[in-house]
Amino acid sequence: MMDIRRVMAHELPTQTYLAARQDWELYGPLTKHIVAFHDIYLHDGPMRLWAEVRRADAEPRRLMFLEFGAWHSPTARLGIGAAVRHE
Amino acid sequence: MRPAVDFDACRKFAMPNQSPGEWRLFLEFCEAYFRNRSVVRPVVVELGLQSNLQKRFYEEVLGAEHIGIDLSIQYSTPDICGNLRDPATVEELKRRLHDRPINLLFMDAETNLLGIELEWTIYGSLTQHLVAVHNIFSLDTYPTGAKQFWTKLVGTRYRDYRFMTFYEWLPPDHPCFRYQMGLGVVVKER
Numbered sequence: 001m002m003d004i005r006r007v008m009a010h011e012l013p014t015q016t017y018l019a020a021r022q023d024w025e026l027y028g029p030l031t032k033h034i035v036a037f038h039d040i041y042l043h044d045g046p047m048r049l050w051a052e053v054r055r056a057d058a059e060p061r062r063l064m065f066l067e068f069g070a071w072h073s074p075t076a077r078l079g080i081g082a083a084v085r086h087e
Numbered sequence: 088m089r090p091a092v093d094f095d096a097c098r099k100f101a102m103p104n105q106s107p108g109e110w111r112l113f114l115e116f117c118e119a120y121f122r123n124r125s126v127v128r129p130v131v132v133e134l135g136l137q138s139n140l141q142k143r144f145y146e147e148v149l150g151a152e153h154i155g156i157d158l159s160i161q162y163s164t165p166d167i168c169g170n171l172r173d174p175a176t177v178e179e180l181k182r183r184l185h186d187r188p189i190n191l192l193f194m195d196a197e198t199n200l201l202g203i204e205l206e207w208t209i210y211g212s213l214t215q216h217l218v219a220v221h222n223i224f225s226l227d228t229y230p231t232g233a234k235q236f237w238t239k240l241v242g243t244r245y246r247d248y249r250f251m252t253f254y255e256w257l258p259p260d261h262p263c264f265r266y267q268m269g270l271g272v273v274v275k276e277r
Binding site for chain 1 (some may be wrong): 108109112238241242245249250251252253254255256257258
C-alpha cells in the first residue's frame with residue numbers, strides 16, 4: 001500500500017469535477033496517510049469535489065482537512081487541500 | 088544542524104487558543120523553513136499573548152528565543168509589557184534584540200485594520216523571514232481587521248513577498264469550530 005498518493009487534477013486533460021472525482025474514488029482507497037487535491041481555490045471541479053469529500057466524512061470523522069494556499073496575486077491562488085487520515 | 092523534532096510530544100502541552108490542526112501545521116512549516124535555512128535558534132516575537140501558552144511551543148518545538156509583548160499582565164506574563172505603539176516598547180524590544188533581526192513575527196494583538204497596519208509597519212520592518220497574521224479567515228462574528236489587512240497587503244505587495252495561508256476546515260458542530268481562523272504567513276523572499 002502506498003503511503004502518499006496525490007490526486008492532481010491538473011494532470012488530467014481538463015480540471016473537471018468528474019475526472020477529479022474518478023481519481024479520488026480510484027486512488028483514495030489505496031492511500032494510507034494523505035490525499036492532496038490541487039486547485040481547490042481555482043477550478044470549479046476540484047473545488048466542488050473538495051467540498052463533497054469534506055461533507056461526506058460524517059461521524060465517525062476519519063479525516064482532517066487542511067488547506068494550503070499560495071497567493072500569486074490578490075485574485076490568483078491555486079490552493080492544495082490535504083485530507084489526512086487520523087492515526 | 089537542528090535536532091529532529093518530536094511533534095507528537097506537543098500533544099501533552101496545554102493548547103493555546105488556536106485551531107489544533109492549523110497550529111501544528113504552522114509550527115511544522117516554520118520548523119522546516121528554519122531548518123532548511125540553517126537558522127538554529129530563531130528569534131520569535133509575538134504581539135498579543137492572551138494566556139501565553141504559545142511560548143512553550145516556540146521554545147521547545149522551534150528551539151526559539153521567544154519574546155512576548157502584551158499590554159496587560161492580567162492574563163499572562165509578557166517579556167515586555169507595554170503598548171505596541173509606544174516608542175518605549177519598541178526601544179525595549181530593540182535592546183533585547185541586540186541588532187539581530189526577528190526571524191518570526193506573530194501578529195495577534197490588534198483586531199482593527201489601522202492597528203494591524205501599524206504593527207506591520209513597526210515590527211514587520213524588524214523581521215527578516217516570516218510574519219504571521221492571525222485570523223485572516225475569521226468568522227464574520229469576529230472583527231475583520233486581519234482579513235482586510237491580508238487582502239490589502241497581498242494586493243499591494245504580491246510582487247515583493249510570498250504569501251502562504253494555512254487553514255483547517257472544521258464542520259459547524261465541531262468543538263473547535265469557532266477557532267478556525269486561518270493563519271496567513273508573509274515570507275519575506277521571492
